Amino acid sequence: MIKKKLIGGMSYVTFTFLLALYFTVVVNLPVYKALIGIFSQLETVKLGFVLTIPLFFLASLNFLFSLFSWPKISKPFFIILLILSSIVSYAGFNYGVMFDYDMIINIMETDSSEASSYLSLYSVIWTLLIGVIPALIIYKLPIKPITNPITFITAKFVSMFISLVVVGLIAAAYYQDYASVGRNNSYLKKVIIPTQFVYSTSQYVKDTYFTTPQPYKQIGLDAKQSDATLAQAQTKPTLMIMVVGETARAQNYELNGYHRNTNPYTRELDIISFQDVTACGTATAVSVPCMFANMTRDNFNRSQADNQDNLLDILQRANVSQLWKENDGGDKSVAKNITKIEIDRSRKDDMCNGSTCYDMALLENIDQDIADLKGNRMITLHLIGSHGPTYYQRYPSNKAIFQPDCPRADIENCSQEQIINSYDNTILYTDYVISQMIDKLKQLDEQYNTALVYISDHGESLGENGTYLHGIPYRFAPEYQTKVPLMVWMSPSFQQTKNIDYTCLKQAARKTGTYSHDNIFHSMLGVMDVSTQEYQAQLDIFSQCRNKFATEVTKNNN
Structure with missing residues (x-):
């Protein structure tokens, strides 16, 4: 009985896939809202292309999440990511906010009084339902311990390989459609969660804490008021x-x-x-x-x-x-x-x-x-x-x-x-x-x-x-x-x-x-x-x- 309890639980591959599925279907609602607006302005849209979009996101996110799905780091990493992503999702869906580098700077320089102006019952409920409660589920979720590292690595590799194959097949079938929508609406990449805000935040952290500050430069050393003005x-x-x-x-x-x-x-x-x-x-x-x-x-x-x-x-x-x-x-x-x-x-x-x-x-x-x-x-x-x-x-x-x-x-x-x-x-x-x-x-x-x-x-x-x-x-x-x-x-x-x-x-x-x-x-x-x-x-x-x-x-x- 004890032995069964120790080896029970969800595998890392399944955990990563379900997390990618949740981000695809729920967290990325702002992307689908943006796509609906784009498609509504087009004369024709291929049904097959539209149906492959969630599958494309799922495969891509499964591949990316697999890179961070490891013992000891998976739960804390994805719990933090999920809560932050729920806040980004709320702002993106309700206000159309995009979390690029400049927005991250703006957020980091916002004081507590200004930040509190964005709080509302609706925003709290959104964050609780989409971020905090799923994060608690992740915290409580039993994940099967790794008994054979080779089996674990092989399963992870197979999952990532299948994801790449799915992305490749979709690209082969609908490359022109993806390229056209992406080229004409390049802001879409800034709406996808969590890739854009994670990238922007990492760039901000790198520039702020891991880059040598520029030496201070004085300019206008010759500045002076006119004689008439001083008089x-x-x-x-x-x-x-x-x-x-x-x-x-x-x-x-x-x-x-x-x-x-x-x-x-x-x-x-x-x-x-x-x-x-x-x-x-x-x-x-x-x-x-x-x-x-x-x-x-x-x-x-x-x-x-x-x-x-x-x-x-x-x-x-x-x-x-x-x-x-x-x-x-x-x-x-x-x-x-x-x-x-x-x-x-x-x-x-x-x-x-x-x-x-x-x-x-x-x-x-x-x-x-x-x-x-x-x-x-x-x-x-x-x-x-x-x-x-x-x-x-x-x-x-x-x-x-x-x-x-x-x-x-x-x-x-x-x-x-x-x-x-x-x-x-x-x-x-x-x-x-x-x-x-x-x-x-x-x-x-x-x-x-x-x-x-x-x-x-x-x-x-x-x-x-x-x-x-x-x-x-x-x-x-x-x-x-x-x-x-x-x-x-x-x-x-x-x-x-x-x-x-x-x-x-x-x-x-x-x-x-x-x-x-x-x-x-x-x-x-x-x-x-x-x-x-x-x-x-x-x-x-x-x-x-x-x-x-x-x-x-x-x-x-x-």
């Missing part, structure tokens, strides 16, 4: 407020032609809204470092950006006094060398609920923040803006203008009308925050030459084509995730001091296919009158409307 600072300094938005998409801005009144507070403030601006990335971890770096989207490298000076560092070197105020879970290493204030989101009052704060909290003590700086100065406000999925937590009840909204985290269980209403409320509230900051700048007009620049990091999908949130790999991302608002307000004294033709700037803002995050680094250097060899006038949005300064900078740089 002006003695009597009436420049005060620039740069507002970095979160998850605001340009398509929902009334000032950009949206049919709803989402900009009721700024539309009468003589603010300029640029009509067509493209983001550097579709996630904060990419876009924020990119917009402050002396790189374009085409050559941006996060590791390099983290290890060299950025816009803020160069401005500080040129003695432009700096402050970063944070309400969005982190500056992504952009403000690592300057003074930084983080809003305490653990407090509970009319601005904060213990885990998140409204963006008006950034304006608390703003008078003292400004007074504490010296000379020409710039304050950067990092908003939580329209960060989802808990859009309803981004605005107070008196700004919940568009109804009915979606007062829950699992937005996939709200109607699209509710989701859009909630999102538009966040845009409206951001508009209110900007207007309040402009009002404050107007009050300070006698002391400072004031201006405000607002730009969002990336956009957001609100259910279009079944996609929600953001973070889709850039070449697959819809414009809802890549088009962002850029708004500029300048006091009359700022316009005069900086020699800016405001009418010209309004005309320039109407251009399409011209502006992006690539312009921010150079535009902010230019408008703050900082000359350096790093500055490129052709990427300065403002230079086209202030030729006098552009000529002076060119002369200084030569």
